[in-house]
Amino acid sequence: MTSGGTLTRADLADALQRDVGLSRADSSRMVEQILEHMCEALSKGENVKISGFGSFILRDKGERIGRNPKTGVEVPIAPRRVLTFRASQMMRDRIVNPA
Incomplete structure (x- = not known):
């Protein structure tokens, strides 16, 4: 992994090259x-x-009313699909208690 703390595609490819050959x-x-x-x-x-590792889950969100925090004016928020990630229990355990 890079020193910047972000795992990149290149890092994954390097790990495959190193570990799998x-x-x-x-x-x-x-x-x-x-x-x-x-x-x-x-x-x-x-x-x-x-x-x-975890699951990438798609969820449909319905239309709702939001509020502009600056003006307080209510505005409709269109329905949309959102992507969420839910880490597995094994992953959460590794994050909380790193080896």
Whole structure:
């Protein structure tokens, strides 16, 4: 992982190259294919669950009334689909008690 604290696609590809022994090109291609497959599933309305990691869950939010905090004027908020992530219990345990 980079020193900036953000895990990137390149970091994932480097880990695959190092740990599995794939070439740099194959590692990058595999990371891209996995991410593309996840994006396709989500765009079709399917949830994505990665056992031991967590779930990417799509949720439809209905129309509602919001309020402009500056003016106090009520405005309608259109219905929309939102993506949420819910970490698995195993992941939450690792975050709370890092090894």
